[in-house]
Amino acid sequence: MSKAIILLSGGLDSTVALYWARQHHEVVGAVSFNYGSKHNDKEITLAIWHCGQMGIPHDTVSLPFVNDLFESDLLKSGGEIPEGHYADENMKRTVVPFRNGIMLAIACGIAESRKVDALVIAAHSGDHAIYPDCREPFMKAIGDAMREGTYARTELMRPFIDMDKTSITKLGHQLGVDLGKTWSCYKGEDLQCGVCGTCVERREAFILAGIEDPTVYSHDWPLPKAPGA
Amino acid sequence: MSKAIILLSGGLDSTVALYWARQHHEVVGAVSFNYGSKHNDKEITLAIWHCGQMGIPHDTVSLPFVNDLFESDLLKSGGEIPEGHYADENMKRTVVPFRNGIMLAIACGIAESRKVDALVIAAHSGDHAIYPDCREPFMKAIGDAMREGTYARTELMRPFIDMDKTSITKLGHQLGVDLGKTWSCYKGEDLQCGVCGTCVERREAFILAGIEDPTVYSHDWPLPKAPGA
Numbered sequence: 001m002s003k004a005i006i007l008l009s010g011g012l013d014s015t016v017a018l019y020w021a022r023q024h025h026e027v028v029g030a031v032s033f034n035y036g037s038k039h040n041d042k043e044i045t046l047a048i049w050h051c052g053q054m055g056i057p058h059d060t061v062s063l064p065f066v067n068d069l070f071e072s073d074l075l076k077s078g079g080e081i082p083e084g085h086y087a088d089e090n091m092k093r094t095v096v097p098f099r100n101g102i103m104l105a106i107a108c109g110i111a112e113s114r115k116v117d118a119l120v121i122a123a124h125s126g127d128h129a130i131y132p133d134c135r136e137p138f139m140k141a142i143g144d145a146m147r148e149g150t151y152a153r154t155e156l157m158r159p160f161i162d163m164d165k166t167s168i169t170k171l172g173h174q175l176g177v178d179l180g181k182t183w184s185c186y187k188g189e190d191l192q193c194g195v196c197g198t199c200v201e202r203r204e205a206f207i208l209a210g211i212e213d214p215t216v217y218s219h220d221w222p223l224p225k226a227p228g229a
Numbered sequence: 230m231s232k233a234i235i236l237l238s239g240g241l242d243s244t245v246a247l248y249w250a251r252q253h254h255e256v257v258g259a260v261s262f263n264y265g266s267k268h269n270d271k272e273i274t275l276a277i278w279h280c281g282q283m284g285i286p287h288d289t290v291s292l293p294f295v296n297d298l299f300e301s302d303l304l305k306s307g308g309e310i311p312e313g314h315y316a317d318e319n320m321k322r323t324v325v326p327f328r329n330g331i332m333l334a335i336a337c338g339i340a341e342s343r344k345v346d347a348l349v350i351a352a353h354s355g356d357h358a359i360y361p362d363c364r365e366p367f368m369k370a371i372g373d374a375m376r377e378g379t380y381a382r383t384e385l386m387r388p389f390i391d392m393d394k395t396s397i398t399k400l401g402h403q404l405g406v407d408l409g410k411t412w413s414c415y416k417g418e419d420l421q422c423g424v425c426g427t428c429v430e431r432r433e434a435f436i437l438a439g440i441e442d443p444t445v446y447s448h449d450w451p452l453p454k455a456p457g458a
Contacts, residue, residue, distance in 0.1 A: 101334040102338055108327045109325070135377065141370050145371040148366040149329065150327060
């Protein structure tokens with residue numbers, strides 16, 4: 001059992017990871033990052049809600065320079081969010097370069113300041129297709145960097161790295177997580193759109209998990225097929 | 230020859246690295262980080278001056294959350310800057326946890342956004358005593374993370390990792406760098422103090438290099454000895 005800080009976006013994966021972590025570790029804090037994406041405000045509101053329910057201290061770190069200096073359609077400074085399947089080639093436009101590297105490095109500095117042993121990140125196998133900084137070779141290396149670069153030899157926990165989103169959705173359901181109070185949609189409108197890549201991935205996960213999806217989407221068109229399927 | 234972005238604090242080491250990098254690579258940008266230290270304003274002004282001389286685009290990235298969430302006497306939110314030798318145990322109070330990890334991760338995201346191949350950092354062997362995130366095991370790991378976590382497979386160059394500050398001072402002199410226009414002092418007053426750990430390290434380097442020190446210090450007391458010397 002470690003003292004741990006969790007990276008909590010307010011999306012489905014990291015919210016399930018929060019409830020998982022509380023069972024296995026002493027969760028002493030959660031950190032959300034507002035890097036200027038179209039959907040940050042929506043998801044962070046829900047991250048704060050879950051932490052409030054659990055009495056876990058929460059910090060939001062603002063990174064306004066990302067919108068100024070980075071290229072990505074996920075950002076307010078970028079283009080339209082593409083629709084289609086999450087693993088489609090055009091979803092690469094929504095990658096925020098080295099986002100996990102930046103968030104983990106900052107959280108590692110916070111952990112070292114607070115004498116906390118470990119970080120938890122919810123990256124999973126479904127992210128691997130288009131996000132190089134969600135894959136295990138990256139996680140292994142940044143975990144080594146955190147251990148070598150701190151006095152506390154901070155540990156990086158990535159409990160979902162070999163799980164897919166369907167399994168995470170099942171786990172969340174088993175743990176009693178209110179999955180309706182998680183946000184995936186990259187568009188950041190009043191309702192989750194149901195048709196952008198990450199909404200499609202979310203809808204697919206509930207269907208494959210055989211769990212009723214509590215989310216209200218603005219569109220519930222038939223799901224597109226995965227590339228090559 | 231790579232397209233490179235350099236981490237440039239405006240201190241002696243990174244300024245010499247800038248002039249070194251210009252000889253060996255295509256330097257397409259320099260980035261300074263204002264993380265709320267007592268001396269950031271002083272050193273970043275000089276970083277901008279050198280970039281202006283060389284026609285290299287410069288960005289300052291502000292990280293106000295560091296002052297709010299991190300513990301270090303280097304920060305405006307921290308205690309007094311200790312005086313004495315750079316390698317003294319009490320200098321650990323000036324460590325900003327995982328600072329190089331954070332700055333490298335952000336610079337890596339900028340590099341990936343701009344299709345730049347490499348980053349240059351000026352960490353050197355004299356930093357190893359108290360800064361875990363200046364040592365080669367850290368640099369090796371974060372370099373692996375940058376390569377694995379980006380489409381461009383960004384390279385981390387650390388040309389000074391096996392050099393000491395005396396050798397860097399000599400190199401800067403050979404390259405014709407105006408070393409008087411670099412800032413080391415952690416106190417950030419009108420003049421460099423001459424007695425804090427980093428001023429002592431700077432004065433020692435000029436003496437050992439046999440180069441006249443162009444810096445005007447507010448105190449030029451005899452240098453303290455290294456621990457155990």
